Structure formats: C-alpha cells, structure tokens
Amino acid sequence: MARRGGVRSPLARALTLSLALTGALGVVVAGVEVALVADSRVAPWWLLASFPAGGVVHLAAGLAAWRRRPSNRTGPIMVIGALSWFVVALANTGTPALVAVGVVLATTPLAVVVWLLHAFPSGRLRSRTSRLTVAGAFVVSLVLQVPLYLFDPGASPGGMLSVGPRADLLSAGTWLQRGAGMVVMVVTAGVLAHRLRAATPGQRRVLLPLYAYGILAVLATPLGPLLGPSAGLSVAQVVGFQIVLLAGVPVAFAAAMLRGGFARTAEIQELSAWLASSAATPERLADALGRTLGDASLQVVYASRDGHALVDGDGTPFDPSALGAHRHLVDIDLGTRRIGAIVYDATVVDDAELVRGAGRVAALAIDHDRLTAELRASHADLRQSRARLVDAGDRARQRIAQDLHDGLQVELVLLALEAQRLARIDGAADLPDAATRLRVGIDRAARNLRGIVHALMPAALVERGLTAAIEDLVDRMPLPTRLAVAEVDGRLPATVERTAYFVVAEALTNAVKHAAADTLTVTLEHAPPRLVIGVADDGVGGATQDGGVGLHGLADRVDALGGRFTIESPAGGGTHLLVELPCGS
C-alpha cells in the first residue's frame, strides 16, 4: 500500500461527493415541499414546513455521521429517516395522490426512531429480539396503520383510500395500533435497559438520557393528542412539540455517535468479531482496520522479533521518520512488546486513541500475522535446506561415481590386460615377476578402493565411534593438529556421530586446502544435552558459510539435526567453526 500524504483516498472523495449530492437533493425536495404547503389554509405554514425541515435535520445528521463513520450504519438509517419525513410531509400538500402516499406512510418516522434505538451505536441490529422488535415497529407503522385510512373517509383526500365510514372498526384499529405500538416500546425499553446494565458507567451516562429521549420522542406521538389538551396546549402546539422532539432524535444520536465514544467500541467490537471469523487474513487486516477507522489509506507494519525495526507486509523495511505530512504512526503493543504499528491519515482519523484502541483489538491478529510470516520464512528456509541436502547427496554420489570411474575402473582394465599378457608369456622364467607385478597392481587398486570406502564411512566410526574416528582423522592430518576431547564417553546416536565426524572432516579438509594454516585444533565436548564441536585454524580467515558447497552442506546437516552452526573467520584472524548438536542426554 502506497503512502498518500494528507490526501484522502479516491474512494473517500467519491463518498463525500455522493453524500453532498444526496444532501443537496434533500434540500431541493424540502424546498419544493415547503413551496407546496405554503398557501395551505389547513394549518399554520410553519407547522407544515416543519415536516420537510425535520427531514433536512435528519438528512444533515445522517450524512454527517455517514461521512465521518463510513462503516457505521447509523448514518444510512438516519438518511432513511429523512426520506420518511419527506414522504410524511407530502400529506400536507394539495395533490391527492401525494397526500395518499403521505397518509399511508404517516407513522414510519416513529418506526425509524425505534430502529435507531435498537441499532445504536453500530447501526446494526445485533440480536434476534432487536430484529423482531424493529420488524414489529414497521408492522405497526405500515400494516396497523391501514384501518386508520380504510375505515375513515376523512383521512385521505375524497376518501380515496377508504372503503366507507366504519367508526367501530376505526376505533378498534386505532386501539390495536396503539396497543401493539406500546408492546413494541415496552420490549424496546426492556432491550435498552438490558444494554444499559451491560454498559460501562461512562457509557451509561450518555446512553441513559439518549435512550430516554428516544423513547419519549416515540411515545409523544400517540400520547401527545391524549395529554396535550389537558395541559392546555393547542393541537398545533402539540404537533409542533412532537416534531421538534422527533427532529432532535437524529441530532442527539449523531452527536452521541461521533462524540460519545460509542462508535469506537461498536466498530471495534465489530472488528474483533471480524478478526475471529475465518475471513480474517493478513492481507485483509489493514483493510478491516481501515474500514473500522474510516481510513482507506491505513497501513499496518510489523515489528521485528526484537521490536526495534519495522517492516511492511512484504517484508520491506519501513522507516517511520520518512512519513508524509499527515501520516501518523501509533504503536501496537502486546504485553510489553511492540509487535507492530498502524500508520494512518491524521486528516481522516483525528483521534490517536481511537487508532490505539483498534490496534489493541487487532494486536493478537497482528502478532499472529507476524508469527505466520516468520513461519513462512522458516518454511521456505526448510525447503531450501532440504533441497540442498538432496543436492549434496547427489553431488556425493556423483563424486563417488567419478572416483570409481576415473580411478578404480581404469586400474581394473589395466590389471585385466596385465593378466591376459601373463597368459601369453612364453618363458616360464618371466612368469613369477609378471605375476607379482599383477599382484602389486591389484594391491594398488585395493588401496584405492579402501580410500573410497573410508571416505564414505570410516571404519573407526563404525567400529569405535566418534572419538576414535576423529583421533584417526587427526593422525592422518598433514599439518600438526591438536585434539582435545572432553566427556565424550561411549557411543552417541549414530546420526550425531556421523554428522559430527563429517563436520570435523570437512572443516579440516577446508583448512588444509584454503586456510594456509600452520596448526589446527579440534575440540569435542559432550555437555548434555549437547555435543559441542570446534575446529579452529591459525590461517588466513575469510571463510564464509556461503562460500563453499562444503560448508553450506555442513550447515544444512547440522540444521537438519536441530543444531547450531557458527563460523568466525575474520580476514587474517584464522577460522573458528563451532557446531552444537543436540544429542539426547
């Protein structure tokens, strides 16, 4: 992911643009509606204009929330609320068809408020009860609304929606709607009370008035006409009060969402739910964090094992000092260890605490990613070393084949010729000498063969074990070689003995060939559970593990047994090879 200074991502810009257009459209609709009701004689014009105005308030709050928290659904719900207000406002126009639509959907703003109450703060309905209750609220506002215009010709223009005046059914329908509405509100109150109990004291301080206000705003609609007259208020005053109350709902919710700290926990709870799901992959973690925080340019970088260096997802080193102007960095800690950092756009996310909170939730996943990356790396190493071991085996076979082909095979052909020549010798006097020459030749071939066999599997190693084999090796060195053996009694596991032997043999061969050394030293120490092997020379140094097939092959052999292979070879300072092999006890 490229860093993008303080510039918002194209996606974020597209969202802002479409939200702005939606807002402009809403304002136009509201303006048209206000114009349509301006000359109405039914009610004061300000009262009629307050419906589209309420829609605009909903729209403004919804769009603000949407823009600031793109992943939160509260904003979209408020925009739907705004739509319902614009539709309800149609009931006050003079066009019968539009009025009819307004009448049919007259109580939907209340259902939207119930939806908001249940969905706050994430904008998503989290429980089955909530989903059923919100569905119930829409049934009450749409289905149970039907008797109200079906049996009351006065409810729609010219009774166009009515089947005739049925006062009894109208009354029953009205009470049924109120009763069902009360059930919805009681259940809602129960759900919210349950949430309040589960909330932290800090959240409760904001949630309690918010919930109380939301419930009151809903109840004011059915209760207003009942209680208003007894309080000495005119119908217009009651309706105006209800509208202000309801219009305040999205403002209160948007404010609580953006400032109250709930959006953070809600979105972060969603993030943790996402992290726990199977969809959580390293590649998508940064995307998920970006969605949570509303910053598409967000980047996750990982700390090296010691916590100092940072690398990005591809393993490329990341330099925090080279950040762009508005790019900020927040560390992610797990326990006391820095495991990574989140790099975000400070013009999009203005609160570092929010990023830190998201980081804490993602910490385990990030550590998991880091471990996965390490595991992948070691898996790759393992595959390479396995390939090299196979290659080393092939090379060894090739070398043996070459030795047999160039040496022994040629010798045997010559010996066969010699034997045949022997058969043709006339003078008996020459025969003994020729036969002896043949025997000497065979001796030479046999010696050659013994050398090859010995290189493959030294007799001393088979017969007496590691110490004897290395003593024998040292005996045959062309340079003065000191051997110090400590605590190596009895036999070690065969693989350990063989590996240790070939480590020493190869290292000594290398030293003789390349080091220009005067003396060599071999040390063997059995310090359970390890066997420590050292081969040192006083030569020219400069040997590296990668320098030769031999040393690399040794390192792989040692690695295959779970041992450690280190080589110190400063130029002019001799070479010191140290190998530790685990050997059980």
Add this chain to the structure above:
Amino acid sequence: MRVVIGEDEALVRTGLTHVMQAAGFDVVAAVGDAHELVRSAEEHVPDIVVTDIRMPPDHRDAGLRAAVEIRRGHPGIAVLVLSQHLQRAYAVELLGDRPSGVGYLLKQRIADIDTFTDDVRRIAAGGTVLDPEVVGLVVARARGHHDALDRLTPRQQQVLALMSEGRTNASIARTLSITERAVVQHTSHIYDEFGLALSDDDHRRVLAVIRYLSS
C-alpha cells in the same frame, strides 16, 4: 605350527586357510564369529590366532577385542590382527604391555604370500610385526611433537620406521642394503636421541619406540 583363523567372509576364510596350509601350517579351526574364535583358541590352544577385526556379533571391533582377550588369557598364544583400515590406537592397544607374539597388518598383505607367512612365523615365535602403514601414521603424528624425531637423518628415520615394524637388524640391513653394523650404529643413535635404554631385544624395542612416538 597350529593356527586358528577368525574371518567372517567365507571366501577369504577358505582362501586364508589354503594359503596357510600350503605354507605348512596346521589350521586347527577356521571360524566366522568372535565368540567362537575365543572358544576355539581356548579349546585348541594354537601357536597363533589370525583374525579379522570387524566380525560378528556386532560387526564392529569384536575381532580385535577377542584377540586382546586371548592374549591376556593365554600368554602363549600369539595373535595376528588383520584389518582393511589401520589405526594407531589399535596398534597401541594390541601391543599392550607385552610386546611379543603380536602382529597388526593390512588385510591385503595376505596376497604377498611369502612375506605374509614369514610374518606369521615370526609372530608365532614371539616376534612383533606392525604394518608399515601404521608405523607411518605413528611417525607422521610424532613429527612436530618430538624435536628428537626431526633431528634424525633421513637414513636414521628409515631405520626407525623398519625398527618400529618389528624388523630385525639383519632384515633392516637387507632392506636398506647396508651392513648390520651400520644398522646397530643408527639404532643406538636413535636411542640416544630418544633417551631410551638400549635394548638388544628386537621385540621390546618396538614397544619402546612406539610408546615414545605416541606419547
């Protein structure tokens, strides 16, 4: 002269038996297992046991351990140990404290039948025979460790090597085409250099020299 042979390879065992019999030895037993070798030696009490090092039951150094055991239990039985690969440590082990009636040779020396049967006789008679290759190992290793060795002339070093193989003064003189008197002069010089007590016993001087060089 009665011989017990220990060799697990049937072909080599048969071949060795034929070679020995043709050279006039009485092969009283030829076995293919180290335990059996010890039993046969105890049963027949031969003049000499000729055995391979790598033998059943463990296919490691069972033959060598059997030889050492026989030597310890029956000082009268000489042993000749054969091997595909010679090791300094085995030579020192075999010599032990009693450098008589012991031999350590490369297996392929069998092929040089005359020299081989000659060596067997010398060993059976209480002599010591070490393979030139193992002597070479001892001397090569001692070089750099012992200044005395480096002070020897090339000729003296040749004499030292032959001496270490268990060769008599007469044999050394023949090999180097010098007089026996010259050999004696060389050996006494070597002894002086090494600070060893002069010994006329050909067997004992092998142990002294090998021990000196291996120290």
